[in-house]
Amino acid sequence: xxxxxxxxxxxxxxxxxxxxxxxxxxxxxxxxxxxxxxxxxxxxxxxxxxxxxxxxxxxxxxxxxxxxxxxxxxxxxxxxxxxxxxxxxxxxxxxxxxxxxxxxxxxxxxxxxxxxxxxxxxxxxxxxxxxxxxxxxxxxxxxxxxxxxxxxxxxxxxxxxxxxxxxxxxxxxxxxxxxxxxxxxxxxxxxxxxxxxxxxxxxxxxxxxxxxxxxxxxxxxxxxxxxxxxxxxxxxxxxxxxxxxxxxxxxxxxxxxxxxxxxxxxxxxxxxxxxxxxxxxxxxxxxxxxxxxxxxxxxxxxxxxxxxxxxxxxxxxxxxxxxxxxxxxxxxxxxxxxxxxxxxxxxxxxxxxxxxxxxxxxxxxxxxxxxxxxxxxxxxxxxxxxxxxxxxxxxxxxxxxxxxxxxxxxxxxxxxxxxxxxxxxxxxxxxxxxxxxxxxxxxxxxxxxxxxxxxxxxxxxxxxxxxxxxxxxxxxxxxxxxxxxxxxxxxxxxxxxxxxxxxxxxxxxxxxxxxxxxxxxxxxxxxxxxxxxxxxxxxxxxxxxxxxxxxxxxxxxxxxxxxxxxxxxxxxxxxxxxxxxxxxxxxxxxxxxxxxxxxxxxxxxxxxxxxxxxxxxxxxxxxxxxxxxxxxxxxxxxxxxxxxxxxxxxxxxxxxxxxxxxxxxxxxxxxxxxxxxxxxxxx
Numbered sequence: 039x040x041x042x043x044x045x046x047x048x049x050x051x052x053x054x055x056x057x058x059x060x061x062x063x064x065x066x067x068x069x070x071x072x073x074x075x076x077x078x079x080x081x082x083x084x085x086x087x088x089x090x091x092x093x094x095x096x097x098x099x100x101x102x103x104x105x106x107x108x109x110x111x112x113x114x115x116x117x118x119x120x121x122x123x124x125x126x127x128x129x130x131x132x133x134x135x136x137x138x139x140x141x142x143x144x145x146x147x148x149x150x151x152x153x154x155x156x157x158x159x160x161x162x163x164x165x166x167x168x169x170x171x172x173x174x175x176x177x178x179x180x181x182x183x184x185x186x187x188x189x190x191x192x193x194x195x196x197x198x199x200x201x202x203x204x205x206x207x208x209x210x211x212x213x214x215x216x217x218x219x220x221x222x223x224x225x226x227x228x229x230x231x232x233x234x235x236x237x238x239x240x241x242x243x244x245x246x247x248x249x250x251x252x253x254x255x256x257x258x259x260x261x262x263x264x265x266x267x268x269x270x271x272x273x274x275x276x277x278x279x280x281x282x283x284x285x286x287x288x289x290x291x292x293x294x295x296x297x298x299x300x301x302x303x304x305x306x307x308x309x310x311x312x313x314x315x316x317x318x319x320x321x322x323x324x325x326x327x328x329x330x331x332x333x334x335x336x337x338x339x340x341x342x343x344x345x346x347x348x349x350x351x352x353x354x355x356x357x358x359x360x361x362x363x364x365x366x367x368x369x370x371x372x373x374x375x376x377x378x379x380x381x382x383x384x385x386x387x388x389x390x391x392x393x394x395x396x397x398x399x400x401x402x403x404x405x406x407x408x409x410x411x412x413x414x415x416x417x418x419x420x421x422x423x424x425x426x427x428x429x430x431x432x433x434x435x436x437x438x439x440x441x442x443x444x445x446x447x448x449x450x451x452x453x454x455x456x457x458x459x460x461x462x463x464x465x466x467x468x469x470x471x472x473x474x475x476x477x478x479x480x481x482x483x484x485x486x487x488x489x490x491x492x493x494x495x496x497x498x499x500x501x502x503x504x505x506x507x508x509x510x511x512x513x514x515x516x517x518x519x520x521x522x523x524x525x526x527x528x529x530x531x532x533x534x535x536x537x538x539x540x541x542x543x544x545x546x547x548x549x550x551x552x553x554x555x556x557x558x559x560x561x562x563x564x565x566x567x568x569x570x571x572x573x574x575x576x577x578x579x580x581x582x583x584x585x586x587x588x589x590x591x592x593x594x595x596x597x598x599x600x601x602x603x604x605x606x607x608x609x610x611x612x613x614x615x616x617x618x619x620x621x622x623x624x625x626x627x628x629x630x631x632x633x634x635x636x637x638x639x640x641x642x643x644x645x646x647x648x649x650x651x652x653x654x655x656x657x658x659x660x661x662x663x664x665x666x667x668x669x670x671x672x673x674x675x676x677x678x679x680x681x682x683x684x685x686x687x688x689x690x691x692x693x694x695x696x697x698x699x700x701x702x703x704x705x706x707x708x709x710x711x712x713x714x715x716x717x718x719x720x721x
Contacts, residue, residue: 085183085184085428085436085438085471085473085483085485086179086180086181086183086471086483086485086523086525086539087481087483087523087525087526087527087537087538087539088179088180088181088194088523088525088539088541088570089177089178089179089180090112090113090177090178091175091176091177091178092111092112092175092176092177092178093175094173094174094175094176094199094201096111097111097170097173097176098170098171099631099659100616100631100633100659101631101633101657101658101659101672101673101674102170103674103709104117104119104123104127105165105166105168105170106126106127106129106165106166107127108165108168108170108173108176108198109127109129109144109165109176109196110614110635111176111178112131112176112178112180112194112196113537113570113572113586113588113614114131114132114180114570114586114587114588114612115129115130115131115612116129116130116131116609116612116614116635116637117129117130118130118683118684118706119683119684119706120287120288120683120684120686120706121285121286121287121288121309121342121706122252122254122283122284122285122286122287122309122310122311123243123245123252123254123283124166124254124256124281124282124283124285124310124311124312124313125138125158125164125285125311125313125340126138126139126158126162126163126164126165126166127164127165128683128684129142129163130607130609130612130637131180131193131194132180132193132194132541132543132566132568132588132590133566133568133590133591133592133605133608133609133610134192134193134566134592134607134608135606135607135608135609135640136161136193137159137160137161137607138158138159138161138162138163138164139151139152139161139162139163139190140159140160140161140190140491141161141190141191141192141193141491141519141545142161142163142190142191142192142193142194142195142196143187143188143189143190143191143194143195143196144163144165144195144196144197144198145195145196145197145198146165146167146168146197146198146200147198147199147200147273147275147319147321147330148319148321148330148332148369149317149319149330149332149334149367150365150367150390151163151164151165152189152190153336153361153363153392154189154392154418154492154494154495155392155394155397155416155418155448155494155495155496156338156361156397156494157338157340157359157360157361157397157398157399158338158340158359158361160491160492160493160494161190161491162338162361163190164313164315164338166256166258166279166281166313167258167277167279167315168198168258169222169237169239169258169260171208171210171222171224171237172200172201172224172235172237172260172262173198173199173200173201174199174200174201174202175198175199176196176197176198176199177196177197177199178194178195178196178197179191179194179195179196179197180193180194180539180541180570181193181194181485181487181521181523181541181543182194182467182469182487182488182489182519182520182521182543183438183469183470183471183485183486183487183521183523184426184440184469184487185384185386185424185425185426185440185441185442185469186371186384186386186424186426187489188388188420188422188424188442188444188490189420189444189490189491189492190491190492191489191490191491192489192490192491192519192521192543192545193543200260200262200273200275201235201262202233202235202262202264202271202273203226203233203235203264204224204225204226204235206720206721207224207225207226207720207721208222208223208224208718208719208720208721209222209223209224209718209719209721210222210223210716210717210718210719211716211717212714212715212716212717213714213715214672214712214713214714214715215246215712215713215714216243216244216245216246216712217242217243217244218241218242218243218244218712218714219240219241219242219243220239220240220241220716221238221239221240221241222237222238222239223236223237223238224236224237225237229263230265231265231266232263232264232265232266233263233264233265234261234262234263235260235261235262235263235264236259236260236261236262237258237259237260238258238259238260239256239257239258239259240256240257240258241254241256241257242254242255242256245286245709246302246709246710246712247286247302247303247304248299248300248302248303249286249299249302249303249304249307250284250285250286250304250307251284252283252284252285252286253282253283253284254281254282254283255281255282255283256279256280256281256283257278257279257280257281258277258278258279259277259278259279260275260276260277260278261275261276261277262274262275262276263275267322268324269324269325270322270323270324270325270327271322271323271324272320272321272322273320273321273322274318274319274320275317275318275319275320275321276317276318277315277316277317277319278315278316279313279314279315279316280312280313280314281312281313281314282310282311282312282313283310283311283312284307284309284310285309285310285311285341285342286302286304286706287304287305287306287309287342287343287344287706288344288684288686288704288705288706289303289304289305289704289705289706289707290305290690290692290700290702290703290704291702291703291704291705292692292700292702293305293692298692301680301707302707302710305343305346305692306343306346306354306356308341308356308404308405309341309342309343309356310340310341310405311338311339311340311341312337312338312339313336313337313338313339313340314335314336314337315334315335315336315337316334316335316336317332317333317334317335318332318333319331319332319333320332326372326373326374326375327370327371327372327373328369328370328371328372328373328386329368329369329370329371330368330369330370331367331368331369332365332366332367332368333364333365333366334364334365335363335364336361336362336363336364336365337361337362337363338359338360338361338362339358339359339360340358340359340360341356341357341358341402341405342356342357342359343355343356343357344688344690344704345688345689345690345691345699346690346691346692347691347692347693347695348689348690348691348699350401351691351697353401353403353408354403355401356401356402356403356404356405357399357400357401357402357411358398358399358400358401358402358405358407359398359399360396360397360398360399360400361394361396361397362394362395362396362397363392363393363394363395363397364392364393364395365390365391365392365393366390366391366393367388367389367390367391368388368389369386369387369388369389370386370387370388371384371385371386371387372384372385372386379430380428380430381427381428381429381430382427382428383425383426383427383428384425384426384427384428385423385424385425385426386423386424386425387421387422387423388420388421388422388423388424389419389420389421389422390419390420391417391418391419391420392416392417392418392419393417394414394415394416394417394418395415396413396414396415397413397414397415397416397496398410398411398412398413398414399411399412399413400413410453412452412454412457412496413452413453414450414451414452414453414457414458414496415450415451415452416448416449416450416451416495416496417448417449418446418447418448418449418495419446419447419448420444420445420446420447420492421444421445421446422442422443422444422445423442423443424440424441424442424443425440425441426438426439426440426441426469427439427440433475434474434475435472435473435474435475436472436473436474437470437471437472437473438469438470438471438472438473439469439470440468440469440470441466441467441468441469442466442467442469443464443465443466443467444464444465444466444467444490444516445462445463445464446462446463446464446492446515446516447460447461447462448460448461448462448495448498448499448515449499450495450496450499452496457496458499459499460499461495461498461499461515462515463498463514463515463516464516465490465516465518467487467488467489467490467518468486468487468488469486469487469488470485470486470487471483471484471485471486471487472484472485476526479528479529479530479531480526480527480528481526481527481528482524482525482526483523483524483525483526483527483539484523484524485521485522485523485524485525486521486522486523487520487521487522488518488519488520488521489518489519489520489521490516490517490518490519491516491517491519492515492516492517493513493514493515493516493517493547493560494513495515497513497560498513498514498515513547513560514546514547514560517545517546517547517560518545518546519543519544519545519546520543520544521541521542521543521544522541522542523539523540523541523542524539524540524541525537525538525539525540525541526538526539532576533575533576533577534573534574534575534576535573535574535575536571536572536573536574537570537571537572537573538569538570538571538572539569539570539571540567540568540569541567541568541569541570542565542566542567542568543565543566543567544563544564544565544566544595545563545564545565546563547560547561547562547563548560548561548562548563548564548594548605562594562595562596562598563594563595563596564592564593564594564595564605565592565593565595566590566591566592566593566605567590567591568588568589568590568591569588569589570586570587570588570589571586571587571588572584572585572586572587573585573586579620579622579623580619580620580621580623581617581618581619582617582618582619583615583616583617584615584616585613585614585615585616586612586613586614586615587611587612587613587614588611588612588613589610589611590608590609590610590611591610592604592605592608592610592641593605594644601644601645602643602644602645602646603644604641604643604644604645604646605641605644606641606642606643606644606687607640607641607642608640608641609637609638609640609641610638610639610641611636611637611638612636612637612638613634613635613636614633614634614635614636615633615634616631616632616633616634617631617632618630618631618632619631625663626663626664626665627662627663628660628661628662629659629660629661629662629663630658630659630660630661631658631659631660632656632657632658633656633657633658634654634655634656634657635653635654635655635657636652636653636654636655637652637653638652639651639652640684640685642685642686642687642703643687648687648703650682650685650687650703650705651681651682651685652681653679653681653682653683653708654679654681655674655675655677655679655681655708656675656676656677656679657672657673657674657675657676658672658673658676659671659672659673666719666720666721667717667718667719667720668716668717668718668720669715669716669717669718670715670716670718671713671714671715672713672714672715672716673711673712673713674709674711674712674713674714675708675709675710675711675712676711677711678710678711679708680707681707681708682705682706682707682708683705683706683707683708684705684706685703685704685705686703686704686705687701687702687703687704688701688702688704689701689702690702690704
């Protein structure tokens with residue numbers, strides 16, 4: 039078995055997918071230059087054309103407006119925002135408006151990011167606590183074919199790995215328009231037999247809004263110790279995040295058209311929030327074992343107003359969403375390598391317990407509570423076991439078979455006894471994949487898998503019906519998804535890498551955003567079919583090109599009188615492309631990057647009779663790097679496009695309008711053209 043190295047990458051979007059290089063011979067010159075990271079993996083570890091790997095260096099080389107845009111390195115993924123910068127981003131992938139993470143499972147250094155039964159929305163996934171410069175790599179998995187990924191993985195998942203070692207220490211300062219300031223410190227020390235890594239990030243930003251200042255006050259800190267242990271590697275990591283902000287929420291189109299506010303204005307200038315996250319985690323890995331454990335303490339207080347005076351004509355519709363929880367968990371897996379072959383069997387166990395002290399919804403005026411809509415304490419425990427076998431049937435044919443069993447137990451203790459209750463649910467899901475080496479440069483994949491997402495416990499617990507006295511439940515606790523895919527990867531491992539996939543996904547129940555309440559609810563069964571393609575090309579030592587495109591057809595499966603079959607929030611077409619140039623092959627000297635992102639008109643209601651505008655943005659970066667310092671200029675929204683980050687269609691009420699409100703397109707504008715300069719010193 040020639041398993042020394044696996045490398046498959048591209049500049050702009052470093053992708054490591056299943057047609058990898060397994061070779062003892064040295065890399066060619068162009069590979070040394072263009073591939074900034076390597077990943078160790080067992081043969082057969084990548085089982086679909088929709089898996090990939092991004093080197094951490096690339097995450098900081100591309101111009102980005104927000105931290106969550108690191109996920110845009112995943113082909114077909116788009117990241118936007120519908121409110122203040124301190125909130126979790128809005129994610130779009132494979133025809134999903136994933137809201138803040140409902141069907142895309144994200145982990146950072148073994149810790150789950152998605153929040154069950156969260157105050158703002160099921161699966162809430164906030165990446166603001168991550169310092170991009172501390173990320174070693176991003177692994178992503180689209181589809182339902184991977185036994186190790188469980189809840190919230192209908193569309194796929196992503197795993198961020200943190201750095202175990204710094205190539206050099208760094209101090210950076212970024213200054214930009216609208217009082218944008220970001221300061222970063224990275225430092226490493228030798229301590230005992232290991233290394234101690236420290237990182238700190240501080241950011242303030244007022245934003246371009248005409249009626250409010252975002253007044254962002256974001257602080258991040260990381261302390262990580264890495265050492266050898268028992269032939270493997272142990273890391274212990276402490277992370278701290280604190281943020282507060284004011285929100286420029288989504289606005290109704292008619293308010294702009296009537297001159298009540300301008301494009302960057304706000305109707306309620308008192309909304310915003312604060313959030314914190316503190317964690318302690320540990321990971322151990324060797325050739326066979328992977329084990330992690332974590333404790334996470336996180337809070338969110340969020341004030342929003344999406345309907346203005348629809349529900350309360352006198353005081354307004356502002357509300358507070360509150361979430362305060364501690365999460366405990368662990369993940370242990372063992373990989374058995376069969377003697378005399380490359381065949382492997384991986385088995386694992388996962389445990390997670392969410393101790394939610396308060397999850398609540400309260401009507402407010404100027405951030406002051408005027409009542410209680412709902413207030414609960416929730417305990418949610420889940421247990422999962424899985425097994426996956428990677429078998430080489432022939433030298434060219436690889437078969438992967440897997441299975442996963444999940445069990446979840448929830449208990450809701452509400453201030454309103456009628457809302458209290460308990461429930462349990464379990465589900466077994468099968469996974470399978472075939473990979474065939476067509477030629478030395480082309481690999482074909484066929485995949486099938488079942489997955490699931492959990493619903494909010496508050497809508498799924500078993501309650502006693504006050505009329506009949508019988509047990510009743512409003513929604514299932516676990517909802518199955520089923521996916522299949524065929525794809526191909528073609529690469530010479532030096533100059534080009536091309537992938538394409540045709541996929542289908544069906545869900546027993548859709549999670550849909552409710553505009554007038556600010557949360558999601560389970561809805562109708564649905565199906566999605568799509569095509570994705572990505573291509574990366576290296577032109578010598580100076581030019582690099584990449585392009586990704588995705589098309590999706592998403593529909594509800596059932597017929598409901600008065601409703602259409604289009605799925606709200608779907609973005610049928612997503613395109614991302616970029617070109618980069620380096621003066622020298624070692625990245626010294628001048629460099630330039632130009633990137634474009636396009637989102638087609640979104641589906642905003644089920645009959646598709648209301649049209650939302652498409653979004654086209656161009657970002658640019660110009661830099662100069664010397665031996666121990668670097669300067670970079672970022673220009674975001676280079677063409678100063680008047681576009682929308684996101685669109686919704688629902689009823690809201692402005693002063694003087696009828697009691698039932700007016701159905702209208704509500705949107706969050708993209709930020710105008712803005713420039714930022716970063717100066718970094720390395721030592």
